[in-house]
Amino acid sequence: MDTVKIYTNIIKDNMDRPEKVNKLINFGLTSAYYYVSFFKDKRIPRSLHYLNKYSIKSIKDSLANPQNSAWVNLFAPSEFLIAMDIKPLFIEAYSSFMSGFFIEDYLIDTAESRGMSNTLCSYHKTFIGASELNILKKPKFMMTTSMICDANIPTFKYLSKKHGVPLYIIDIPYKYSKDAVVYVKKQLLEVAEKLEEVFNRKLDTDKLREVVKTENKTRALMREYLNYAGEKRSLPTMTFEMYMLFASHVFIGSKEILHFYEMLVEDIKRAPEKNGKSIFFIHLLPIFEKNFKDYFNFSDKFHIAGSDLNYDFLDEIDENDPFKGIAEKLILNSFNGEINRKVARIKELIEKIKPDGIIQFCHLGCKQSMGGTFIIKNLASELGIPFLYLDGDCVDKRNNQEGQNRTRLEAFLEML
Amino acid sequence: MIGYICKYTPVEIIEAFGEEPVRLDSGYKSHERAEALIHSNMCSFAKGVLENIIENNIEEVILTACCDSIKRLYDVLKDKVKFIHLLDLPRKKDPLAIDLFYNEIIEFMEAYQAFKNKNFAEENLLKILESKSFNKEKQSAESIAILGARLKDDVIEKIINSCTANVINFTCTAEERVFNIEAKDNLLKSYAESLLNLTPCMRMAEDRSKLINKELKGIIYNTIKFCDFYSYEYAELKSKADLPLLKIETDYNDSNSGQILTRIDAFLESTGIKKMEKQRAKKGYFVGVDSGSTSTNVVIIDENKNIISYSIIPTGPKALESAFKAFEIALNNAGLQEKDITSIVATGYGRVSIPFADRIVTEITCHGKGAFFIDNTVRTVIDIGGQDSKVIRLDDSGNVIDFVMNDKCSAGTGRFLEVMARTLGISIEEMAKVHKEVKENITITSMCTVFAESEVISLIAQNKDQRDIIHALNKAVASKAVSLVDRIGRKGKYMMTGGVAKNQGVVYAIESRLGEKLIIPFEPQIIGALGAALISLEGK
Numbered sequence: 001m002d003t004v005k006i007y008t009n010i011i012k013d014n015m016d017r018p019e020k021v022n023k024l025i026n027f028g029l030t031s032a033y034y035y036v037s038f039f040k041d042k043r044i045p046r047s048l049h050y051l052n053k054y055s056i057k058s059i060k061d062s063l064a065n066p067q068n069s070a071w072v073n074l075f076a077p078s079e080f081l082i083a084m085d086i087k088p089l090f091i092e093a094y095s096s097f098m099s100g101f102f103i104e105d106y107l108i109d110t111a112e113s114r115g116m117s118n119t120l121c122s123y124h125k126t127f128i129g130a131s132e133l134n135i136l137k138k139p140k141f142m143m144t145t146s147m148i149c150d151a152n153i154p155t156f157k158y159l160s161k162k163h164g165v166p167l168y169i170i171d172i173p174y175k176y177s178k179d180a181v182v183y184v185k186k187q188l189l190e191v192a193e194k195l196e197e198v199f200n201r202k203l204d205t206d207k208l209r210e211v212v213k214t215e216n217k218t219r220a221l222m223r224e225y226l227n228y229a230g231e232k233r234s235l236p237t238m239t240f241e242m243y244m245l246f247a248s249h250v251f252i253g254s255k256e257i258l259h260f261y262e263m264l265v266e267d268i269k270r271a272p273e274k275n276g277k278s279i280f281f282i283h284l285l286p287i288f289e290k291n292f293k294d295y296f297n298f299s300d301k302f303h304i305a306g307s308d309l310n311y312d313f314l315d316e317i318d319e320n321d322p323f324k325g326i327a328e329k330l331i332l333n334s335f336n337g338e339i340n341r342k343v344a345r346i347k348e349l350i351e352k353i354k355p356d357g358i359i360q361f362c363h364l365g366c367k368q369s370m371g372g373t374f375i376i377k378n379l380a381s382e383l384g385i386p387f388l389y390l391d392g393d394c395v396d397k398r399n400n401q402e403g404q405n406r407t408r409l410e411a412f413l414e415m416l
Numbered sequence: 417m418i419g420y421i422c423k424y425t426p427v428e429i430i431e432a433f434g435e436e437p438v439r440l441d442s443g444y445k446s447h448e449r450a451e452a453l454i455h456s457n458m459c460s461f462a463k464g465v466l467e468n469i470i471e472n473n474i475e476e477v478i479l480t481a482c483c484d485s486i487k488r489l490y491d492v493l494k495d496k497v498k499f500i501h502l503l504d505l506p507r508k509k510d511p512l513a514i515d516l517f518y519n520e521i522i523e524f525m526e527a528y529q530a531f532k533n534k535n536f537a538e539e540n541l542l543k544i545l546e547s548k549s550f551n552k553e554k555q556s557a558e559s560i561a562i563l564g565a566r567l568k569d570d571v572i573e574k575i576i577n578s579c580t581a582n583v584i585n586f587t588c589t590a591e592e593r594v595f596n597i598e599a600k601d602n603l604l605k606s607y608a609e610s611l612l613n614l615t616p617c618m619r620m621a622e623d624r625s626k627l628i629n630k631e632l633k634g635i636i637y638n639t640i641k642f643c644d645f646y647s648y649e650y651a652e653l654k655s656k657a658d659l660p661l662l663k664i665e666t667d668y669n670d671s672n673s674g675q676i677l678t679r680i681d682a683f684l685e686s687t688g689i690k691k692m693e694k695q696r697a698k699k700g701y702f703v704g705v706d707s708g709s710t711s712t713n714v715v716i717i718d719e720n721k722n723i724i725s726y727s728i729i730p731t732g733p734k735a736l737e738s739a740f741k742a743f744e745i746a747l748n749n750a751g752l753q754e755k756d757i758t759s760i761v762a763t764g765y766g767r768v769s770i771p772f773a774d775r776i777v778t779e780i781t782c783h784g785k786g787a788f789f790i791d792n793t794v795r796t797v798i799d800i801g802g803q804d805s806k807v808i809r810l811d812d813s814g815n816v817i818d819f820v821m822n823d824k825c826s827a828g829t830g831r832f833l834e835v836m837a838r839t840l841g842i843s844i845e846e847m848a849k850v851h852k853e854v855k856e857n858i859t860i861t862s863m864c865t866v867f868a869e870s871e872v873i874s875l876i877a878q879n880k881d882q883r884d885i886i887h888a889l890n891k892a893v894a895s896k897a898v899s900l901v902d903r904i905g906r907k908g909k910y911m912m913t914g915g916v917a918k919n920q921g922v923v924y925a926i927e928s929r930l931g932e933k934l935i936i937p938f939e940p941q942i943i944g945a946l947g948a949a950l951i952s953l954e955g956k
Contacts, residue, residue, distance in 0.1 A: 086821060105861075113902045115651030115663070119457075119642045146507050146621070150484045153507065154648040161652065169621045171513070174481040174504040179519060183512040337503075339491040360454060365644065370455040371488025391457065397863040403874060 008102040015106060022063075025135065028101055029060040029393060042139045043298055045271070047263035048240045054256055061095055062089035066102055066137040068199070071159065071267065073144045073152050074245060077170070077326045079215065079253045080192055081143075083208040086199060089139065089157070092248045095126035096242070099395045107133070121365035122395035124151045131159055138163040141198045144193060147172035147336045148368055164411040168194050172330050176336055184327035192323075205322070211253035212309055212322045218252055221261035223314060225268055226306075230272040230354045233278075234264075235304040237297040238285040248310040271343050276300055277416045280359035281307035282346065282376055283369040284394045289361075291406045295413065302413065305355040308334070308346050339372045342378050357416050360389040364399050388412040418476040418528075421465060421486070423588050424505050424611050425478055428548070428595075432540035433528065439589075439861070440465050440474070442668050443568070453492050458484040459642040460667040461566065469493065476531075478524065480505045482619055483645070495702040499531045507621040509612040518608040538603055545595045545607065551901055557622025559584050562577055564638035564646040565629065565652075568668065575680060579689040581633050586615055618645035628653070634660035634687040636680060660687045663820075679821060682780035686816040700758030703746070704782065704948025705773060707731065707766030710830060710915060712738040714746040715945040716757075717953060721789070724941045725749035735766030743772070761952040763944050765803075777951050779944045780808055780819050786947030787813030787911045790937045795907045798897055798926065798934070799943070800916035802830040807900040809907065820903045828896025830916050832865050836889050839872050840882060847886055848919040855881050858888040868892065887920060894925030901930070904956050911935040913943040 007028060012021045033056045040049060062069040069087040072078055078088045098104050104122065107129030112118055114132055116125055120375050130136045142165055144156040153169055160167035168191045173180040192203050228234075235241055247257045279302060296302050312334045318325030330336070334345035352357070358380050362370040373389050380387035390408055393399035418430050419440040427437040437470040442464025447456070450466035462485035469477065475498040479490045482505060490502045503520045506513035525536050528822065559582040562572065576583045592615060597606045616622040628635070635653065639646045650663050662683035699719050706713045709733060715726045727745035731738045739762070747753065761938050762773035763782040770776075779799075787797040790809055797808040805828055809818040814883060837847045856881060860868050868889075875885050901910075910932060916922055917940035927934055937943055 021851055096429075109899065113899055115647055115654050115903070117639060117644065117647035120644050120647060150619070150644045153621060154645055157623075158648045158652060169507070171507040171621060173506065173516060174487070174502075175520075177516075177519070179512070179516050183506070183516055338494075339488065355498075362457065364457060367458055367484035367488065367642070367644070371458055371485060371489060373455050374453060375491060388456075401867060401870065403870060 004102065011101065011103050012106055014236050015133055015135075021133070021135045022137065025098075025101070026060065026063065029056055029097070032056050033060060035380065043236050044240075044250070045234060045236075045264075045267040047260055047267045048236070048243070050089055050263060051240070051243050051247060051260050054251075054260065054389040055093070055243050058087070058178045058246065059093060060087065062087035062139075063137070065289070066139050070141040070143055070195075071139050071156070071165075072142070072250065072255070073149070073156070074249050075145050075147055075149075075152075075330070075335075076143050076250070077145070077188065077191075077330060078250050079208060079211045079322070079326055080188075080195055080203065082251070082253050083211045084195060084199060084201060084203055086141075086195070088250050092123045093246065093250075094130070094136075095123040095395050096204075096287075098126050098130065099397070104395050105398060119365055121151050121363070122393050122399070124155045124365075126395055128155065128158065131162065141165065141195065142167040143170070144168075145170045145330060147333060150367065151365075166194065166198055171195070172329070172336060176328075176331050176337065177223055181324060181327050184330060185323045188323045188327055197331065208322050209319055212317050212319050212325060214255060214288050215253040216257050216316045218247075218258045219314060221258070221265050222248065222311070224265050224351070225261065226311070226352050228265075228268040228271075229306055230352055231270050231274055233274045233303045234268045234271040235306070238281075238304055239287045239297075240294060241281065241285050241304055241307050241310065242287055243260065244310045248312075249252050274303055276303055277356040277413060278303040278305040278353070279357050279359055280305040280350060280355035282358060283307065283309055284361055284363050286361045286363075286390075286392055286394050286400070288394070288397055289392060289400050289405065291409050292361075295409065305353045306349065308349060309344070311345065311349055335368070339375055342372065343375060346376065347379060347383070348387065355385065357386045357388065357412065359392070359412070360387070362389055362391045364391065364393045364396075386412065386415055417474075418478055418499070419469065419474045420478045422480040422482050422505075423590070423592075423614055423617075424480055424482070424809050425503070426524065426611060427523060427593070428541060428544045429521065429536070430478070430528075431544050432538075433532065433534055433536060434540075435532070440468055440477075441568070442468060444468065444471070445925065448481045452923035453496075454488065457642060458488065459483070459640060461640055461643070462486060462489045463826050464668055465489065466492065469497065475499065477501075478503065482617070483643070485642075495705055499528070500668070501527055507619060509609070509622070514605065514612060516611045517612055518605045521604060535904075537824070542597075542600065542603060542606070543942065545597050545603075548593055549597065558582060558689075559628070559629075559632055560684075560687075561586055561629075561632050561635045562638065563587065563635055563651065565640040565643050566668070567638045567666070571666075571680075574677060575636065577685075578681065579684050581689045584632075586627055587638065588617055590615070595613050601668075604836070618649060624649065628659070630658075632659055633689055634662070634683065634726040636683065637661060637663045639663065639665045641665060660818075678778045678780070682778035682816070685778060685781050685903060686819070701750070701752060701756050701758040702949050703757050704945040704950070704952060705743060705744070705760060705762045705764075705767075705770055706779065706782065706830070706942070706948060707735050707739050707762060707764040707770060708779075708801055708944070709765050709804075710940055711855045712742040712764075712766070713914065713941050713942045713945040714739075714742040715949045716746050716752065717946070717949045719953065720780050721950065721953065723946065724752070726939065726945065728939070728941050731766070736771075739766065739770050740772075759952045759955070761948040763948040774952070777948060780806065781816055782944045782947030782951065783913060784808045784810050784819075784947065785818040785950050786943035786945070787913060787937075789946065789950055790943065791909070791911060791935050793909050794911040794935060796904075796910045797943075798901065798910060798912045799914040800829060800893070800897060800912070800922070801914040802834075805897060805900060805914075805916075806828050807897070807904060809904050820900050820906045822896070822900065827865055827868075828893050828900075830914070832868070832893060833889065833916065833919065833922075835865055835869055836872055839869050840876070840885065842882070842886075847889070848921055850920045854884050854887045856884045858884050860888045860892040885923075890919070890921035890925045893922050894929050897922075897926055906930070908932050909935060911937065913937060915941050917941075 111125040203414035430437040450463040764772040806821040
């Protein structure tokens with residue numbers, strides 16, 4: 001039996017003792033942090049090594065300091081939290097880590113036994129399950145946006161009621177207009193006030209502006225990175241593309257993430273020329289699916305070209321009026337609004353990255369993504385790029401049909 | 417006509433244009449054409465609407481950005497119908513949100529005006545709104561609420577007809593279009609505001625807890641397969657548990673199916689909302705017929721509640737023929753004739769198709785009754801039949817106070833075990849043996865019968881010991897049953913009924929998980945029929 005299995009079994013055996021489980025999870029994260037710090041895999045570029053450590057640490061820190069943390073979703077504007085030194089914990093990342101610890105099945109079953117629908121997104125169910133078992137210590141505040149994922153509002157409303165923790169819901173209109181910007185800007189002013197009240201500290205607008213400036217510099221580096229992504233081979237595993245979500249979303253605007261992208265651009269410049277075939281992923285990557293791990297991680301044959309989720313906003317934010325600028329960023333996200341917006345962004349990325357194939361992994365429960373599958377398939381056909389969609393689950397490993405996925409994936413890779 | 421789906425749609429604007437707004441329904445068994453255009457794991461309502469639009473060649477559609485499925489439905493339909501418009505619906509209702517929605521309505525009016533080449537007259541809208549501006553009637557104290565996702569009109573009608581209480585429909589399909597437009601000088605804005613003031617659905621940011629009134633006699637909570645919104649509210653209501661609550665899950669297209677209606681009936685019976693006809697008890701013999709999906713069982717008792725005879729036969733292709741046959745066998749076993757029988761109560765899936773029954777009662781009530789009669793210390797009945805499994809909670813007097821049933825799929829039922837026995841190439845009897853000592857503790861991860869079957873096939877391919885696979889399958893059924901028990905909370909003693917109770921392996925696996933012995937009646941398959949016979953005798 002391997003170490004992870006022993007660790008998993010110890011956690012599962014103690015699920016009725018939340019304090020102990022909390023400590024075990026903290027122990028797991030600490031061990032992972034020290035492991036990646038001391039045992040550097042030479043196949044991993046310096047920047048990704050840095051991101052690996054940063055991501056584990058950010059989860060660990062927010063869990064260890066619930067009184068200075070806020071639960072958020074991937075798309076929440078955490079610029080305010082960064083400017084106020086509040087630690088964000090985004091629920092999708094927590095669930096992904098729990099899947100990494102192999103306890104997601106227990107947490108999902110717990111959520112379902114409380115009444116959650118079995119077709120609800122497993123990122124949300126895993127987090128709800130952990131919350132139901134009181135493994136997660138309640139934070140001081142919760143913040144979510146309505147955009148992109150239907151589950152955001154109900155999950156956060158449910159958690160906020162359960163724990164009696166204040167929540168602010170930012171409603172993001174589907175269409176862009178001046179009035180829509182005014183509507184969101186007013187809500188952002190309200191969320192800032194709420195944060196000030198809950199954490200009993202002032203939001204320094206200059207500091208927020210500084211965060212936005214850093215974010216703009218970071219996005220400039222993201223665009224620069226994309227110029228090389230078509231020719232170079234720099235992403236050794238699927239997990240790193242998913243770790244990039246820490247950088248492209250929740251922690252963007254922090255000095256550390258700016259530093260990460262600076263290193264990433266340096267790394268990609270030095271990276272070897274692309275060889276083998278490259279695959280561009282739509283939406284999420286199934287980092288726990290065995291077939292995908294076997295074929296893509298540290299492979300010379302198949303190279304991960306990137307995913308559209310890491311590039312859902314590439315413009316600059318208005319530094320003079322950060323509230324208005326962030327409002328625009330949220331409404332104009334390529335995943336928000338009609339699918340044409342997302343399709344245009346995918347087209348732009350594909351023309352830059354020039355992948356050999358496109359895979360959309362349809363994460364069970366994610367209607368916004370899978371609902372557009374056939375439209376993206378048409379785009380791929382227009383562009384003359386082979387396209388594959390597979391159904392499965394990025395968190396709940398029980399929903400992945402390994403045998404069936406293998407046949408389809410292999411046939412697709414043979415096609416390339 | 418212009419098709420719409422969401423109650424927040426400005427249907428009165430469409431009427432003011434002189435056009436007919438038609439709420440699109442989704443009543444198709446097949447989604448063949450829809451699934452060629454949109455992923456099959458989308459919400460079944462959205463797929464059904466898409467099927468409807470294609471099937472009926474609907475040319476004009478107005479949608480709201482209410483959920484991810486409907487947003488994608490719009491994207492898919494965009495180039496396939498002559499006119500389509502997507503209204504962005506805010507989730508809040510502050511003045512800025514009202515402004516946004518007002519602008520959206522104006523944008524729609526302009527688009528439709530241009531498409532139809534018709535002018536919009538505000539006075540028409542005012543007349544329509546005035547005709548809908550009356551106050552709601554005061555609801556009577558004894559009410560039952562329907563909450564959750566949209567439910568088909570015929571199911572709502574069935575609920576209304578089968579209970580004595582006032583039925584309040586809080587779902588999207590409720591007809592609550594009552595407007596109180598005061599600011600006539602800014603009619604459209606007032607109209608936008610009143611639309612946002614309709615009973616909030618779960619996609620809105622607003623708190624819905626005020627919908628739950630303590631005076632309600634019960635709540636029927638509907639969820640739709642692949643819809644993300646409503647299970648949260650159900651979970652919250654369930655944890656409070658101060659009101660009788662029934663959860664149903666439909667895929668919309670078959671919401672009127674026997675299983676859903678059985679649950680609703682049983683719920684209404686258990687809350688006392690459904691009035692069952694009273695009959696005077698008479699001396700003689702009393703019969704219970706349980707027409708199940710796999711077996712048909714009949715029990716005959718006398719006036720002193722002694723079981724005179726019973727029969728169990730497989731349900732053939734025609735439920736009625738099997739019922740006749742089982743009844744005949746039971747009569748012969750008892751040495752009785754039809755004229756000796758005072759009254760007959762039918763239960764089970766096929767209960768509605770038995771013309772010789774005097775009354776029909778759901779199998780939930782009957783199982784509860786039968787189990788409590790066999791052993792009055794029982795508080796939880798675990799019934800696993802051929803196609804479904806249920807857990808019934810009884811109070812100290814044997815009344816059903818709560819129950820849960822599996823969803824439509826056959827995971828964790830007798831059917832699951834049959835499919836797996838066939839895959840393993842063994843008899844169902846062989847499957848029923850206890851394998852306490854296992855070489856390898858295998859876990860079947862998929863609850864879905866189809867997926868579990870592929871898992872078993874790969875275990876066979878890996879040359880795993882057959883006894884270990886059987887043990888794993890029994891554990892899977894037990895796990896599903898215990899998770900149903902956990903949904904209503906654990907409370908002993910437990911009795912297991914239904915055909916699967918004869919499977920020692922499953923019984924042992926459930927006992928291990930519950931940490932308690934199960935009471936297995938002498939013939940677990942007849943408990944429903946016995947309960948029906950007892951109801952027949954008691955006449956209530």
